[in-house]
Amino acid sequence: MIAAIWPSYNNLPNSIPTSSGVTTKQFVSFLLFWLLSLPALWFPIYKVRHLFTVKAYFSPACAIAFFGWAIARAHGLGPIIDQSNQAHGSALAWAFVKSIMSCIANFAALVINNPDFTRYARDPKDALWPQLITIPVGFAVTSFIGIIVSSSSSVIFGQTVWNPLTLLGMFLQDASSAERFGIFVIAAGFALAQLGTNIAANSVSAGTNLTALLPRFCTIRRGGYLCAAIGLAMCPWTLVESSSKFTLYLSAYSGFLSAIAGVMASDYYLGFFWHGYAAYICGILINIVGFAGAIGVDVPMGAKYIYNINYFSGFIVSGAVYWILAWAVPIPGASHTWNEVPYEPHHMSEAEEKKVEDV
Numbered sequence: 131m132i133a134a135i136w137p138s139y140n141n142l143p144n145s146i147p148t149s150s151g152v153t154t155k156q157f158v159s160f161l162l163f164w165l166l167s168l169p170a171l172w173f174p175i176y177k178v179r180h181l182f183t184v185k186a187y188f189s190p191a192c193a194i195a196f197f198g199w200a201i202a203r204a205h206g207l208g209p210i211i212d213q214s215n216q217a218h219g220s221a222l223a224w225a226f227v228k229s230i231m232s233c234i235a236n237f238a239a240l241v242i243n244n245p246d247f248t249r250y251a252r253d254p255k256d257a258l259w260p261q262l263i264t265i266p267v268g269f270a271v272t273s274f275i276g277i278i279v280s281s282s283s284s285v286i287f288g289q290t291v292w293n294p295l296t297l298l299g300m301f302l303q304d305a306s307s308a309e310r311f312g313i314f315v316i317a318a319g320f321a322l323a324q325l326g327t328n329i330a331a332n333s334v335s336a337g338t339n340l341t342a343l344l345p346r347f348c349t350i351r352r353g354g355y356l357c358a359a360i361g362l363a364m365c366p367w368t369l370v371e372s373s374s375k376f377t378l379y380l381s382a383y384s385g386f387l388s389a390i391a392g393v394m395a396s397d398y399y400l401g402f403f404w405h406g407y408a409a410y411i412c413g414i415l416i417n418i419v420g421f422a423g424a425i426g427v428d429v430p431m432g433a434k435y436i437y438n439i440n441y442f443s444g445f446i447v448s449g450a451v452y453w454i455l456a457w458a459v460p461i462p463g464a465s466h467t468w469n470e471v472p473y474e475p476h477h478m479s480e481a482e483e484k485k486v487e488d489v
Contacts, residue, residue, distance in 0.1 A: 131321065132159065133302055134314035140302070152367040164362055167325055171333050171354040176250060178329060185326045192319025195312070196298065197275045200282040203301075207278070209285045227438050232377055233273055234441045235384030237265065241391050243335035292373040295320060333357050381440055382421055388444030389413025395445075396452035405455040413448025 133139045142155040152160075170181065201207055217225045248257035276294060283291035283300075291297040298320075301313055337353030348356075369379045392413050393406045420437020423429035436443050 131314050131317040132162075133299065134310045134317060137302065137310075140299075150368075151365070151371040156367060160367060163321065163324070164358070167328060168355070168358060170325060170329060171358060172351060175247070175334060175350065178334075181329070182326055185322050189319045189323040189326075192316045193272065193275050196294070196316045197279060199301070199312070199316075200279045200286070200297075204282040204285040211281075224435075224438055228377075228381075231384060231439060231441055232380050233269060235380040235387075237269060238384045238387040238391070238441060239331040239335070240265075242387060242394060243331060246334050246338045247330070292376075293370065328358075328361075329354075332361065378424055381424065381437070385417040385421060385437070385440040385444050386414060388417075388441040389448040392445040392448030392450075393452050396449040396456075405452050405459070408455060409448045409452035412451040413444040416443050416447045 139155065142158070144153045144155070146152060146154050146157060170178070215222070244257075244261075251257040279294055279297065280290065280292055283289060283297050287300060291300065295317070298313060298316060302310065305313065333354035334350065336357035337348070337350035340348040340353035340356065341350055368375070370376050389410045389412075393409050396409070397406055417437050417440045419429050419433040420435075420440065423434045424437060
């Protein structure tokens, strides 16, 4: 966005060592975005929904515009989809599987953080149907746009650029003022989308969990700011230094979250006890050897195959272990039959809604 307004920003001298994985320009850009994101963490969850309403219209429009622009610069879809395949046979099959796992990893946090938002729904179906439709369709469309846009870089610039923001920056080469304005708008759409992701998948969930863990000392707002501070301290730019590092991070991240999701799904039907901790550890252990192989350690090929489907393996193992432990060592007080209390929807009156907003 800055370079679209002031092209000389691209010439900012770099004074940071190469080993850090970031340049001065990239760090300044990240720090500015981080600082501008902090005010959004101040507002209560029910007020942040207005930000997501704007994001729901603006960011997809920008993504579609970028998609169309990339196709136009590549002179149509033909040159993009006619590129030769780089994998064949079993390598192609496993590449397909790993790509699916990467897509699942993209919303793995949403799977376990979802209750932080759905609990504000007036009726269960208000949360069920929108997600049942928008999550599969939305992620499929987003992935398709990303694949086409990234593939177009090979046609336009003769090199494969995996990061759409990097590709968007390359569009600034010899760009007219109108094109720079278009790049600014598209970049703003990416920034808004990232801000929404930071709030939904990181800040709110961290704040909610810390509030439950330390209710005397922490609120959702404080937890969100603590999460932001940790996010800066962990040097996140190293995760997107290359496509291999990014996919490795996603797969490892997914492996840990899948074990949590498996325990949650099993616990929903069985109840809570020490079994959850044991099941979580088992869900991680099934993938840990394959993870070592992913970072260069020599491990059996079978472990690598299991790690290639890490979300499913972690989810199934943790959920199954929890169920077996609950069956072998019954949870005290847990019922042997399903006895969830039927939900009776209650629609708040305008006066009740006003009281909630005033809290």
